[in-house]
Amino acid sequence: MVRDAAADVVVIGSGMGGSTFAWGLAQRGIDVLVLERGHRLPREPENTSAEAVFVHRRYKPHDTWYAEDGTPFAPGVHYVVGGNTKVYGSSLPRLRERDFEETAYPSGISPAWPFSYADLEPFYGMAERLYNVHGTTAEFEPWRSTPYPYPALEHEPYVAETLRRLREQGVHPTTTAMGVDLRPGGACIRCGTCDGFPCRWDAKSDAEVCALDPAVATGRVRLVTGAYVDRLETDASGRIVRAVGHLDGEPLEVTGDTFALAAGAANSAALLLRSGVANSSGLIGKRYMVHNNTHIAAIDPRRPNDVIFQKTACVNDFYDDMGDGYPGGTLQLIGKVQASMMKTHVTRAPLSLLKPMAARSMEWLVMTEDTPDAANRIRIDDQGRLRVSWQRTNYDRHEMLLAKARELLRAAGYVAVFEQRFDISMNSHMCGTAVAGEDPSASVVDAHCRSHDIENLYVVDSSFFPSSGAQNPALTIAANALRVAEQVPA
Ligand SMILES: Cc1cc2nc3c(=O)[nH]c(=O)nc-3n(C[C@H](O)[C@H](O)[C@H](O)COP(=O)(O)OP(=O)(O)OC[C@H]3O[C@@H](n4cnc5c(N)ncnc54)[C@H](O)[C@@H]3O)c2cc1C
Structure with a gap:
């Protein structure tokens, strides 16, 4: 057991950022120690039980955060090896070129990143290979110098029929870039419990399976x-x-030459605030973003949905332009939702009603960009508790895309469309609490995610995002971690 240890690079947190960063350093022969507050998530029958995962919250930590008014809530975090990627939906798209540039919305600014899509592009390719991404080049995607490593997932017949109906409405649905092990001989069995569940077969491209375990196998990386x-x-x-x-x-004390924070956007900020370091900009914890997200359940009573693996399609027609010259976002299928999962949100509805609904519904995520605001922030209160101040930003774009989604789905035969708007606790896409930038007075870390204030401190999780874009964040976190790993002094 390690209590007093030392390493060339000490990485704090083993989620998407931390594990991928450790893998990148290991390729360079650098010795790494990864400190993870959680333990390995067990492979067990409960992995695939909706009751265990969603009703009894088996893999959720006993952690309480507080809204600014003092309301407690259970955050969307998982304190296990691999972090949130152990349960994520493994949808692994790239951001678009425009996401790296400043965008002026009617009600907010999405700031530029200190590096471009072209700078990150080779690392997107590396990350796609590391995480076994399946996809196909399609309209509304950014340019790429390397093909997707694996072909796109096939749509099941129910999904294919809905996509045909959507195409009749003039949109161009395409396949979602997915990280699952459907390579020839791969471990994925295309089950119905992927998105939101841990994978019992290690077939989901999570950070533990794809990055950390291979990094540890090099002999360069130790995990505590x-x-x-x-x-x-x-x-x-x-x-x-x-x-x-x-x-x-x-007590635990670990010394090192270089330290890299990857505890997730809220916990990395909290750790820096508790430490009282790296905050000459005063920005640590501020500009917290989470995306504007809504889950939709669209019901077509005439068409039972017999899909098993539903998360194969997305619609990006409105990503760059909602028709008024301003960006919209993405519509994305999510994993098939079971009645017991619905009941965790509509608690008063009886299961006898939810079961036939779930059998005839198709579920989507509507995702648009939220813009950074210093008032949206993480802080540590005088009792040492993590507080989150959060108000939705840039929400008019979200309302517009939601209206468009409803219109499209109704025209495709879905007579009822139910919505669940993400609240303060549904912060799984959190980012932006230690933003990257060129100007030390307006950012926490530089273009290589090194602290402006402290030479041997890096931030390699989603905290560095200067803006959130409107695509799932994990591939960008991974690509950036690989980019930064090439910069760390050996
Ligand atoms: C249900 C769900 C579905 C999702 N689906 C998708 C998807 O399809 N596509 C996508 O791109 N993204 C998805 N996400 C989001 C994605 O998982 C996160 O964006 C990503 O994991 C964030 O990476 P990170 O490195 O910033 O933090 P995390 O992956 O959360 O890792 C942080 C790690 O730090 C550890 N830690 C925290 N505090 C400390 C401390 N003080 N000391 C030591 N260790 C600490 C934690 O235990 C954790 O292991 C989903 C998330 C959830 C919850």
């Missing part, structure tokens, strides 16, 4: 689980010298 990092300590020169916390209830 149950290692909670409370704060970082500096020496007189201002360099970080130690990560301090606890390991299974005992």
